[in-house]
Amino acid sequence: MVNSLEKVDRRDAKLALAYLFVAFTALALGGFAGLLQTLVRSGKFELPAGISYYTILTTHGVLLGLVLTTFFIIGFQFAAVSRTTGALSDGSRRLGWIGFWMMTAGTACTAFFILTGQASVLYTFYAPLQAHAGFYIGLALVVVGSWVSGFGMFAHYARWRKAHRGQASPLLAFMSVTNMVLWLICTLGVAATVVFQLIPWSLGLTDRVNVLLSRTLFWYFGHPLVYFWLLPAYMVWYAVIPKVIGGKMFSDSLARLAFILFLLFSIPVGFHHQLLEPGISPFWKYVQVVLTFMVIIPSLMTAFAMFATFESYGRSQGATGLFGWWRKLPWGDARFFAPFVGMLFFIPAGTGGIINASHQLNQVVHNTIWVTGHFHLTVATTVVLTFFGASYWLIPHLTGRVMTKAMNRLAIIQTIVWAVGMTFMSGSMHFAGLLGAPRRSAFSTYGNSPQALEWIPYQIAQAVGGTILFIGIILILVIVINLAFFAPKGETEFPVAEAAAPQERAALALENWKLWIGLVVALIVIAYTVPLIDIIQNAPPGSKGYKLW
Amino acid sequence: MHIHKYEKIWLTFGIGCLIVFLTVVGVSAFAAGQQPPSCLTTIDPEKVDTTPPFDHPGLVKKGDDEYELNIVVAAFSFTPNAIEIPKGAKVTINVTSKDVIHGFEIPGTNINMMVEPGYVNSLTTTFDKPGEYTILCNEYCGAGHHMMTARIKVVE
Numbered sequence: 001m002v003n004s005l006e007k008v009d010r011r012d013a014k015l016a017l018a019y020l021f022v023a024f025t026a027l028a029l030g031g032f033a034g035l036l037q038t039l040v041r042s043g044k045f046e047l048p049a050g051i052s053y054y055t056i057l058t059t060h061g062v063l064l065g066l067v068l069t070t071f072f073i074i075g076f077q078f079a080a081v082s083r084t085t086g087a088l089s090d091g092s093r094r095l096g097w098i099g100f101w102m103m104t105a106g107t108a109c110t111a112f113f114i115l116t117g118q119a120s121v122l123y124t125f126y127a128p129l130q131a132h133a134g135f136y137i138g139l140a141l142v143v144v145g146s147w148v149s150g151f152g153m154f155a156h157y158a159r160w161r162k163a164h165r166g167q168a169s170p171l172l173a174f175m176s177v178t179n180m181v182l183w184l185i186c187t188l189g190v191a192a193t194v195v196f197q198l199i200p201w202s203l204g205l206t207d208r209v210n211v212l213l214s215r216t217l218f219w220y221f222g223h224p225l226v227y228f229w230l231l232p233a234y235m236v237w238y239a240v241i242p243k244v245i246g247g248k249m250f251s252d253s254l255a256r257l258a259f260i261l262f263l264l265f266s267i268p269v270g271f272h273h274q275l276l277e278p279g280i281s282p283f284w285k286y287v288q289v290v291l292t293f294m295v296i297i298p299s300l301m302t303a304f305a306m307f308a309t310f311e312s313y314g315r316s317q318g319a320t321g322l323f324g325w326w327r328k329l330p331w332g333d334a335r336f337f338a339p340f341v342g343m344l345f346f347i348p349a350g351t352g353g354i355i356n357a358s359h360q361l362n363q364v365v366h367n368t369i370w371v372t373g374h375f376h377l378t379v380a381t382t383v384v385l386t387f388f389g390a391s392y393w394l395i396p397h398l399t400g401r402v403m404t405k406a407m408n409r410l411a412i413i414q415t416i417v418w419a420v421g422m423t424f425m426s427g428s429m430h431f432a433g434l435l436g437a438p439r440r441s442a443f444s445t446y447g448n449s450p451q452a453l454e455w456i457p458y459q460i461a462q463a464v465g466g467t468i469l470f471i472g473i474i475l476i477l478v479i480v481i482n483l484a485f486f487a488p489k490g491e492t493e494f495p496v497a498e499a500a501a502p503q504e505r506a507a508l509a510l511e512n513w514k515l516w517i518g519l520v521v522a523l524i525v526i527a528y529t530v531p532l533i534d535i536i537q538n539a540p541p542g543s544k545g546y547k548l549w
Numbered sequence: 550m551h552i553h554k555y556e557k558i559w560l561t562f563g564i565g566c567l568i569v570f571l572t573v574v575g576v577s578a579f580a581a582g583q584q585p586p587s588c589l590t591t592i593d594p595e596k597v598d599t600t601p602p603f604d605h606p607g608l609v610k611k612g613d614d615e616y617e618l619n620i621v622v623a624a625f626s627f628t629p630n631a632i633e634i635p636k637g638a639k640v641t642i643n644v645t646s647k648d649v650i651h652g653f654e655i656p657g658t659n660i661n662m663m664v665e666p667g668y669v670n671s672l673t674t675t676f677d678k679p680g681e682y683t684i685l686c687n688e689y690c691g692a693g694h695h696m697m698t699a700r701i702k703v704v705e
Contacts (some may be wrong), residue, residue, distance in 0.1 A: 052692065129691065251551070254556075275585040276585050276662045276663045277586075277587070277670070279589060279591070279667075280587055281587060282578065285585060286579075296563065297560070297567070359585060360574065360583050363585055363586075363661045367687035368654075436654065440689045441695040446685055446695075452683065504550075540592060540667030543648075543667065548625075548648070548693075549692045
């Protein structure tokens with residue numbers, strides 16, 4: 001292959017590292033907030049100096065759910081685009097930096113209002129709880145900044161395509177662009193409620209807010225958000241892991257097809273977060289439930305592709321028998337081991353997701369801590385362990401260093417610590433949730449209610465898990481700081497896999513963006529037009545703002 | 550695009566399961582009436598105290614073994630907060646909020662719904678086991694969220 005393509009340009013590396021730096025800072029602070037929450041909820045510990053549980057909870061959700069993920073993803077994708085389609089143009093890189101500073105300024109602004117107790121509204125900021133306007137303005141800056149970065153990627157991709165007419169774009173670039181298209185379309189919803197409803201209302205320019213409309217716009221964004229987190233993990237699984245283990249990608253075109261299916265079916269599905277709400281007809285809820293379940297198809301494709309890659313590689317190394325290939329996998333390589341453990345956790349995580357989105361079963365678990373347990377498996381284990389696994393080659397690649405054997409060993413330990421901690425924490429959250437323990441609530445026995453007393457042993461187990469996970473956070477920070485500043489100088493590969501059948505050309509129709517974006521819009525229009533008109537036309541009197549914390 | 554034979558089998562099986570699953574969910578929703586709480590009635594959230602039936606919240610007998618339980622939710626309380634219900638009676642629970650969004654959950658049962666200002670939410674249930682039940686708020690509503698609770702006593 002062409003040599004100049006194998007290394008991320010130094011200037012692009014600096015850009016990507018800036019994003020990763022903010023991401024890991026958010027992990028440190030948000031992770032500490034998470035530790036405090038599990039301790040409070042055990043009932044054995046109280047926050048000092050009158051600090052509110054809900055301030056800490058808002059900090060945790062915003063820093064880990066929104067900041068860590070978005071910054072890591074954009075940094076990773078800039079590196080992936082630069083690695084596979086060549087150094088960014090000055091214009092694209094400038095957009096990347098403008099986006100970075102807007103997002104960082106927005107994060108600082110939002111964090112200031114959360115930490116000063118003026119925005120304890122959690123990361124979902126449901127109206128009519130009303131935070132300080134600065135909280136919403138900061139969030140809007142984060143979102144708009146991410147769009148600017150996205151345009152930087154789009155411009156670079158368009159330039160590559162113009163220069164390579166008739167060719168399929170490199171897989172990682174295609175996937176990055178798909179994920180940013182998904183992000184751009186879904187964030188329009190949250191931007192609409194923040195900019196047109198919540199900012200004017202919190203500034204006092206409008207008195208009242210349409211609560212259900214605001215929630216609906218939020219959840220139009222809230223579910224695709226989780227796919228925006230997940231798809232970069234899938235990029236690593238599809239396009240990097242096969243190379244890490246020394247094998248080939250199972251199929252380039254099926255990987256692209258899976259991404260297009262995610263783009264189509266992750267947006268018109270927000271109602272499955274609103275199944276128990278008044279004001280939305282059950283027919284439209286069911287329509288969106290059906291659309292929600294369509295993402296199972298690309299998920300099944302991904303599971304097949306992963307295990308096909310692993311088995312093909314094992315057999316190419318002489319493995320025999322049904323499961324002999326299992327022993328040929330590089331278990332001692334953290335770049336493989338961390339994402340692999342993430343994949344295993346996705347099996348219960350995905351199953352839980354199917355339960356949550358089921359039209360009727362949702363009523364058993366809605367707003368219980370089961371849901372918290374669920375997304376600590378999906379985003380906080382599957383996605384995050386994959387991001388950690390990617391950091392083990394991405395950071396040294398970008399900083400011109402190499403990961404030592406000792407750090408690799410520490411990374412394996414980190415993965416095990418994370419898996420054990422999460423099994424305790426998320427496992428007990430699932431059980432307590434089935435017994436009815438609510439999510440997002442400080443410790444309470446609800447007046448010594450016999451039901452609430454049943455939850456306490458699980459809450460103690462959550463604190464044990466949370467403490468183990470915090471050790472995991474310290475370990476990953478040690479590794480990341482080492483890779484960024486102290487590891488020995490050298491060359492680290494940015495692994496990019498080749499397809500098992502390179503002669504098979506990816507169908508160019510998969511890059512027909514007019515077609516796919518048109519289809520996404522059509523699905524959104526079908527799923528949302530009638531219920532949105534209902535919500536607006538039959539709206540009750542709006543709500544004024546409340547500060548109840 | 551080439552699709553491997555095993556993958557075809559895997560996807561056919563998976564998509565088949567998905568169709569069966571969604572059919573079961575759909576039939577139980579539309580034929581058996583197992584729909585999630587989705588009441589479409591609206592109300593002025595600032596006039597809840599003067600709007601029937603919430604001007605007199607509590608249990609109302611509607612027929613033989615049939616009751617309506619109207620509950621007003623506000624930060625950080627349920628009104629009424631101590632309720633007695635006869636065992637085996639069919640009870641329709643109507644709730645609405647005077648301020649922010651709340652949740653209405655009774656742990657140990659499938660009673661769970663969102664309570665939003667401007668809307669009434671509603672579900673119908675039967676308590677078959679006597680004893681004490683706890684109502685709690687499961688949607689964050691402010692500093693006293695976790696103190697928000699009420700009791701239902703199911704009596705013979």
